[in-house]
Amino acid sequence: MEVQSTTGSRVRRRAETKLCLSRRQSLVRGILGRLGHGLLFVMASSSLLAVLFIFAFIIRDAVPFFRLRGFSEFFTSPHWHPASADSPEFGALAILFDHALVTLCAAMFTVPLGIVAAVCLSDVLPFAIRQIVKPIIEILAAIPSVAFGFFALVILTPLFQNHGGNVLAGALWAVGVPVMLIVTWVLSDILSSKFKVGARKAARWTVAAVLAGIQVALLVYLGGKLSSLVIVSGTNALNVSLVLGIMALPTVVSVSEDALTAVGRELREGSYALGATRAETLVKVVMPAAGSGLFAAAILGIMRAFGETMVVWMAAGNSARIPSPWYNILQPVRTLTATIAGEMGETDQTYGAAHYHSLFAMALCLLIVSFLCNFAAEWFVRRTHKRMGKLAK
Amino acid sequence: MMERKSISKIAVAGLVTVLAVEAAFVVRTMAADDAKGSGKIVIDGSTTVGPIAKAFAEYYMSVNPGVTISVSESGSGNGAKALIAGSCDIASMSRFMKDAEFKAATDKGVFPVAHVVAMDGIAIAVHPSNPIAGRGLTVKQVRDIYTGKINNWSELGGPDLKIVRISRDTSSGTYETFEGLVMKNEKLAADTEYVGAQAAMRERIKSTASAIGYVGLGFLDDSIRALEIDGVYPDNNTVASGRYPVARPLFLFTNGYPALGGHVHAFVTLHLSRKGQEMVEQIGYVPVTKY
Numbered sequence: 001m002e003v004q005s006t007t008g009s010r011v012r013r014r015a016e017t018k019l020c021l022s023r024r025q026s027l028v029r030g031i032l033g034r035l036g037h038g039l040l041f042v043m044a045s046s047s048l049l050a051v052l053f054i055f056a057f058i059i060r061d062a063v064p065f066f067r068l069r070g071f072s073e074f075f076t077s078p079h080w081h082p083a084s085a086d087s088p089e090f091g092a093l094a095i096l097f098d099h100a101l102v103t104l105c106a107a108m109f110t111v112p113l114g115i116v117a118a119v120c121l122s123d124v125l126p127f128a129i130r131q132i133v134k135p136i137i138e139i140l141a142a143i144p145s146v147a148f149g150f151f152a153l154v155i156l157t158p159l160f161q162n163h164g165g166n167v168l169a170g171a172l173w174a175v176g177v178p179v180m181l182i183v184t185w186v187l188s189d190i191l192s193s194k195f196k197v198g199a200r201k202a203a204r205w206t207v208a209a210v211l212a213g214i215q216v217a218l219l220v221y222l223g224g225k226l227s228s229l230v231i232v233s234g235t236n237a238l239n240v241s242l243v244l245g246i247m248a249l250p251t252v253v254s255v256s257e258d259a260l261t262a263v264g265r266e267l268r269e270g271s272y273a274l275g276a277t278r279a280e281t282l283v284k285v286v287m288p289a290a291g292s293g294l295f296a297a298a299i300l301g302i303m304r305a306f307g308e309t310m311v312v313w314m315a316a317g318n319s320a321r322i323p324s325p326w327y328n329i330l331q332p333v334r335t336l337t338a339t340i341a342g343e344m345g346e347t348d349q350t351y352g353a354a355h356y357h358s359l360f361a362m363a364l365c366l367l368i369v370s371f372l373c374n375f376a377a378e379w380f381v382r383r384t385h386k387r388m389g390k391l392a393k
Numbered sequence: 394m395m396e397r398k399s400i401s402k403i404a405v406a407g408l409v410t411v412l413a414v415e416a417a418f419v420v421r422t423m424a425a426d427d428a429k430g431s432g433k434i435v436i437d438g439s440t441t442v443g444p445i446a447k448a449f450a451e452y453y454m455s456v457n458p459g460v461t462i463s464v465s466e467s468g469s470g471n472g473a474k475a476l477i478a479g480s481c482d483i484a485s486m487s488r489f490m491k492d493a494e495f496k497a498a499t500d501k502g503v504f505p506v507a508h509v510v511a512m513d514g515i516a517i518a519v520h521p522s523n524p525i526a527g528r529g530l531t532v533k534q535v536r537d538i539y540t541g542k543i544n545n546w547s548e549l550g551g552p553d554l555k556i557v558r559i560s561r562d563t564s565s566g567t568y569e570t571f572e573g574l575v576m577k578n579e580k581l582a583a584d585t586e587y588v589g590a591q592a593a594m595r596e597r598i599k600s601t602a603s604a605i606g607y608v609g610l611g612f613l614d615d616s617i618r619a620l621e622i623d624g625v626y627p628d629n630n631t632v633a634s635g636r637y638p639v640a641r642p643l644f645l646f647t648n649g650y651p652a653l654g655g656h657v658h659a660f661v662t663l664h665l666s667r668k669g670q671e672m673v674e675q676i677g678y679v680p681v682t683k684y
Contacts, residue, residue, distance in 0.1 A: 158600040318587035
C-alpha cells in the first residue's frame with residue numbers, strides 16, 4: 001500500500017513539474033503569444049488599411065477637380081474634350097451613362113444565364129457530369145482579360161460588322177424558340193383547364209396551335225427586322241456587354257451553385273414528400289431558400305463587369321457620347337474605367353491639372369458606386385437571413 | 394524543444410547563406426561597374442519610337458556585351474515624365490516636349506536635349522475596298538470628316554456608307570501630331586472611336602469597310618490602304634523631303650547633351666551610322682541620313 005502511494009505521489013509530482021511552466025518559460029510564451037497576435041492583427045488589418053488608403057488618396061486627388069470646375073459640368077454635360085488646348089470640356093455624363101448601360105446589359109446577360117446554369121448543375125445534371133462541368137466553367141475565370149479583349153476585337157467585331165443582322169436574328173431564334181415552347185405549354189395547359197374533361201384534349205391542342213402560330217409569326221417578323229439590320233461599327237456596347245457577361249459567368253455560376261447546394265437534401269426531400277414536382281421544388285423551395293446566396297452571386301458578377309477595364313478599352317469603341325436613341329446598344333460607347341486607363345498616361349499633376357484630377361473624380365465615382373452596391377448586397381443578405389431565421393422559429 | 398532548436402538552426406544557416414550570396418552579388422556588381430565598357434541605360438516613352446529604341450538597344454547590347462539597356466513603351470507623355478523625374482536616361486518621344494513639360498523639367502534642373510532619330514509620316518488609311526482610296530483627300534476634307542461635318546462616304550463621291558471615324562487615344566503621340574497637323578486643334582466629333590495602339594487601329598480599319606483611321610508609316614501594310622493627302626502619297630521620299638503634309642520627326646530626349654564617348658552619347662547618335670539608317674528603314678520609318 002505504502003509503496004503504491006509513494007509511486008502515485010511521485011507520478012503526480014512529475015506531472016506537476018511538466019504542467020507548470022517556469023517563470024522564464026511563461027514569459028517567453030507570453031511574448032511569443034502577443035507577437036503572434038500582433039502579427040496576425042497587422043496582416044488582417046493591412047487589407048483594411050489598403051482600402052482606407054485608396055479612398056484617402058483618390059479623394060485627395062479628386063477634390064481639386066471639383067474645386068476647379070465645380071460639380072454641375074461633370075455630372076450634367078455630355079461633352080468630354082479634356083485634352084483640348086483652348087477650351088477643354090469635362091462633361092462626364094455620357095461616360096457615366098455608357099458605363100451604366102454596359103454594366104446593365106452585361107448583368108441582363110450574365111445573371112439569368114449564370115443562375116440557370118447553376119440550377120442545372122446543382123439539381124438537374126447527374127453528379128458525375130457536374131464534377132466535370134463546374135471546373136471547366138471556373139477555368140473561364142482564369143483567362144486574362146486582355147485575351148477576352150482580343151477575342152472581342154478580332155473575332156466578334158468583324159462578325160458583327162459583316163453578319164450582324166443574321167447573328168442577332170440567330171440569337172433571337174435561339175432564345176425565342178425555347179421560351180415559345182414553354183409559354184405555349186404552360187398557357188395551353190392553363191387555358192384548356194376551363195374546358196370540360198371530354199373536350200379538354202382537343203381544346204388544349206387547338207389553343208397550343210394558335211399560340212404557337214402567333215409566336216412563330218412574331219419571331220419571323222422580328223427576326224426579319226433584325227437580319228436586315230446593318231451594324232456600322234462592331235466595337236459597340238453589345239459586343240463588350242456579351243464579353244463582360246461571359247467573363248462574369250464563372251463568378252455567378254460558381255457562387256450560386258454553392259448557394260443552391262448548401263440548401264441541402266432535407267428541404268428537397270421534404271418538398272418531394274409533399275408531392276411537389278421537381279420544377280415546383282426548384283422554383284418554390286430551393287431557389288427561395290438560396291435567395292440571398294443567389295443575390296450575392298448576382299452582385300459579385302455585376303461588380304466583375306462593372307470594374308473591367310481592358311475589354312472595354314479594346315472593344316467598346318470609346319466614343320464619349322450617349323447612344324442615340326439612348327437604348328441603342330449597337331453604337332460605340334466609353335466607360336469610366338476605359339477613360340481612366342486611356343488618358344492617365346498623358347496627364348500630370350504639374351500641368352493640365354484639371355484633366356488629371358478629373359480622372360480621379362471618375363475613379364471616385366466608380367469607388368462609391370461599387371461600395372454602395374456591396375453595402376446594399378450585404379444589407380440584403382443580412383435581412384434575408386433574419387427573415388429566414390424568423391420563419392424557422 | 395528539440396524541434397524548435399533545429400528550426401532556429403536552419404533559419405540561422407539560411408540567413409547566413411542569403412547574406413553570403415548577397416555580399417558576393419554586391420561585390421560582383423561593384424566590380425562590374427568599375428570595369429570599362431559596362432553600364433546601364435534606361436529608355437522610356439513613345440510606343441511609336443519604341444521599335445527604333447528596341448532595335449537600337451538590341452544591336453548596341455550585342456556590340457557592347459557589358460551594357461544593359463531597358464526599353465519601356467508607356468507613351469510620349471510618360472517618357473517626358475520619367476525624364477523629368479530622373480527615372481530614365483533617354484525619353485523616346487513622337488512629339489516635341491510641350492511648354493509645360495519643359496517648364497516642369499527646368500524647374501527640376503533637367504535640361505531636355507532633343508535628338509531627331511527618324512521621320513515618321515502619319516498615313517490616313519481606309520479599307521482597301523473603299524473607292525476613295527484611289528482618289529485621295531485633302532487635309533481639310535479629313536478634318537471635316539473627323540469634326541463630324543462629313544458623315545457619309547457618299548458626300549465625298551464614295552459608297553453610301555456611314556463613316557466610322559477611328560482615332561488613337563488622346564494620350565498617344567500619334568494623336569497629338571494628328572491633332573496638330575490635321576485637326577488644327579478643332580475638336581473631334583463625339584462619336585469618334587478611340588483605340589489604344591497602332592496595331593489595334595490597323596485591325597479596326599482592316600475589318601471595317603466604312604472606317605477611316607490613321608497609323609504611322611511603319612504600321613502600313615497591304616491590309617489597309619493609305620490615302621493621298623493633298624495629292625501626295627505618304628512614302629519615304631515624300632516624308633523625308635517634307636512634301637507630305639502629315640509628317641513629324643521622332644525624338645530621343647536626354648538630360649543635357651550626353652557626355653561625349655559615353656554609352657548614352659553613342660546610343661543617341663547611332664541613327665547617324667549606316668547600320669542605324671538600315672535599322673530605321675527596316676522598321677518602316679524614314680531615316681534622316683542618306684547613305
